[in-house]
Amino acid sequence: xxxxxxxxxxxxxxxxxxxxxxxxxxxxxxxxxxxxxxxxxxxxxxxxxxxxxxxxxxxxxxxxxxxxxxxxxxxxxxxxxxxxxxxxxxxxxxxxxxxxxxxxxxxxx
Numbered sequence: 001x002x003x004x005x006x007x008x009x010x011x012x013x014x015x016x017x018x019x020x021x022x023x024x025x026x027x028x029x030x031x032x033x034x035x036x037x038x039x040x041x042x043x044x045x046x047x048x049x050x051x052x053x054x055x056x057x058x059x060x061x062x063x064x065x066x067x068x069x070x071x072x073x074x075x076x077x078x079x080x081x082x083x084x085x086x087x088x089x090x091x092x093x094x095x096x097x098x099x100x101x102x103x104x105x106x107x108x109x
Contacts, residue, residue: 001034001037001038001043001044002031002034004044004085004089005027005030005031005034005081007084007088008030008080008081008084008085009023009026009027011084011088012026012080012084025073025077026077026080026081029073029074029077029078030077030078030081032074033055033074033078033081036055036058044085044091045085045091045092046092046093047093047095048095049095049098049099051095052078052095052096052099053099056071056074056075056099059071059074067104068102068103068104068105069104071102072101072102072104075096075099075101078096079094079096079097079099082094082095082096082097
């Protein structure tokens with residue numbers, strides 16, 4: 001699975017002109033999801049939306065409560081990763097595709 005992650009990061013880096021910090025954040029977020037799948041003895045292909053929600057719930061069950069922005073970034077990274085897998089490796093679905101963004105609190109001016 002790590003080979004797929006590295007291939008994605010190479011393509012992501014070539015296609016996007018974002019900062020190195022964005023690349024590092026995507027690496028951490030996707031690696032965290034891969035580690036979760038390893039712990040549950042699951043592969044990348046065939047993951048369901050329910051399993052994605054279980055993953056997101058596991059992030060919130062830790063002592064640290066992640067912000068909506070952090071959860072949205074993790075979903076975005078994984079969604080992009082699965083889009084890459086669909087296009088280049090023939091994966092059949094993108095379980096993050098229908099995950100809606102978490103509502104972020106509005107900041108007062």
